[in-house]
Amino acid sequence: MAAINRILVLGATSAIAERWCRLRAAAGDSFLLVARDGDKLAAIAADLTARGATVGTSTEDLADTADADTRFSRWTGTLGGIDTVFLAYGILGDQQEAQSDTAALARGLQANFTSAVVWCELAARAFELAGAGTLVAISSVAGDRGRRTNYAYGAAKAGLSTYLEGMAHRFAGTEITVICVKPGFVATPMTAHIDGRDGPLWATPDQVAEDIEKAVRKRRPEIYTRWFWRFVMLVIRHLPRPIFNKMKI
Amino acid sequence: MTAREDLNVLAWGRVHRGRHFVSDPATRNGVGAAIRETAEAGASTLAHGLGRSYGDSGLNLGGGLVRTTGLDRLIAFDRAAGIVRADAGLSLDALLRVTVPAGWFVPVTPGTKFVTLGGAVANDVHGKNHHLAGTFGSHVTRFGLWRSDRGEIECAPDENADLFALTIGGFGLTGVITWVEVRLERIASAMLEVENIPVDDLDAFFSLSERSDSWPFTVAWVDTLARGERLGRGIFSRGRWAGNGGLNPHRSGGPRLPLDAPGGLLNSLTVGAFNRLYRARPGARFHGRQHYDPFFYPLDRLRDWNRMYGSRGFYQWQCAIPTAHMREAVRVLLDTVAASGDASFLAVLKTFGDAPSPGVLSFPMSGATLALDFANRGADTLSLLSRLDRVVAEAGGRLYPAKDGRLPQAMFRAGFPRWTELEAARDPILMSSFWRRMTEEA
């Protein structure tokens, strides 16, 4: 039997995060769930509790990094130490809006990049003190190459991916694991407005959660989920510019 | 938020399909808004679970739909008492993964685990243990109901008792069920002791059925191509929970059928071959242990199996016949099917018990039930079904609206004489394609 894990979930209302927590709940793990939608958070907490987990919640805006150090220590205190940090929140935003509304552009970067790496760095500090820990953060395949339809979001995720890559490098050979998760298309509330979500490229949040859990067990620094996105993105990254420029992706 | 237009919402039989304005509430508190916005876009609305109803009772063509599958959370699980309270959109598939390891099973289950708790209540579903356990609704202790005229209320045998009874088997028309509390059944293991016994004719079925009364789970699969003396031959299957064997829940689903089978894979030739093989296979005489997944849910192994019938879809038809006439009526029904040459791929025969359901419009009645399905061959199929209807009407039986998409109004009203009570208690904003057909004046 593995010891009970103390898990901090940032953006616990994310469909992917919720499904991953369910995978862990039966093992009796202890969670602190943080998100900004208190109603949904309470429903998720009740569910995980009924499944066997110990659950606390905190309703906070995670894009806001004011008093970040104090808040992070408060979370650590509540859990009595942290073994795992799972960072899942993010906003897809609208590329057109980002191009015409500078405040929206800045909001996206603050949510998907700036605040995210602040929490990652605080997690790293806590793990360094404890000598061990696992950081899982959800980035995106969108960060692998800038595309006209979503480069504002993509650039923020690229920044997050690079940050995590650097951290994984820093902690190589230690008891600290850093995992960058790159999902492709996932049918979650974030993509509810998109048609054709039952197509072959789409995954369910359950499938993604299972892929993530596998990566955690194997301590993989980077995963694409579903797996084929590694190859899809390999191709997209290497498309010659003249061809790439003709594509409406 | 506004409702999304979906041009092709399908019922399980794939004959009924079409445009709806859909919302997917993410929490129970979002149900009120989802009802409002879908009804605004579509003039009326209806709750929709996993869409496992075959005909038009889960659809509201041209209108709104509140899809409940995002309401999939547990609220509380008392592992000592075996009482679980959960969102109405939670599937039995998800529920069992949690309760089985703790030694609890749903007290009644239909032949697929891909149904929601709300759907199980709204159709007051029955299972292989109806003769002992009654319907699903008999084990429901409480539920939440969102009505457009009253907001969210609680219903129990001693609270809003009229709405409690009308919602169980109420086809989703009394309100949107937000959560359900149900009393589970204790199990010592996830395995069952199973006996499959070939039966040679209908009499053999009925007498074996009687002798198997102490077995909690019984059902028979019938070869619909057998005629004359062989009429009603098939395989009788009975099971009971095993005393040991571990509490491992089922694993996630097998392969999916990715496309509609060309022209419908199933014609009477293939059905005939299948039926012969089925009876000849070693499983036909199986005595031993089986996990609950293949025992209760054999069809779940091939997801989207309903696509086997091709793009025109299929009709499912299920009747209940009162005890006094069941032997004769089932004989005539099977005769009619055999004579038509239109084989039914799945023919399931079972006796119902006399446990009353709290539901006012519950389908089961003490007697026998026969379920058939037929590829949609247009007018020919419909005419065969109306010949079967007549037999049921004469025997004083009724048809199961969850399985039927063309159940005639007169037949429905005769089978469910208390339908007017449901109409009177209906939430004025809720409507289904089925209910429109049952209530519109000629």
Ligand SMILES: Cc1cc2nc3c(=O)[nH]c(=O)nc-3n(C[C@H](O)[C@H](O)[C@H](O)COP(=O)(O)OP(=O)(O)OC[C@H]3O[C@@H](n4cnc5c(N)ncnc54)[C@H](O)[C@@H]3O)c2cc1C
């Ligand atoms: C392979 C297979 C085997 C089956 N075997 C059996 C069987 O053995 N016994 C049996 O009884 N049935 C059986 N069924 C039928 C099935 O159990 C019912 O149709 C069930 O109601 C489907 O549940 P659902 O969640 O898919 O609901 P849907 O089909 O989506 O909806 C069914 C009805 O419930 C209503 N509803 C759904 N959710 C709510 C809610 N939250 N609030 C209010 N109303 C709601 C809908 O309006 C609709 O009227 C079987 C179906 C299949 C596909």
Ligand SMILES: NC(=O)c1ccc[n+]([C@@H]2O[C@H](COP(=O)([O-])OP(=O)(O)OC[C@H]3O[C@@H](n4cnc5c(N)ncnc54)[C@H](OP(=O)(O)O)[C@@H]3O)[C@@H](O)[C@H]2O)c1
């Ligand atoms: N779905 C996909 O196709 C896809 C693909 C690649 C990557 N991803 C990434 O996967 C992660 C999880 O997303 P998902 O797919 O699970 O979608 P989701 O269910 O919409 O989850 C995103 C969650 O982030 C929360 N959030 C956003 N901003 C927040 C803030 N400032 N403070 C607190 N919480 C905040 C949202 O809460 P609210 O409800 O309060 O807004 C929402 O619950 C995201 O980082 C996303 O970028 C998703």
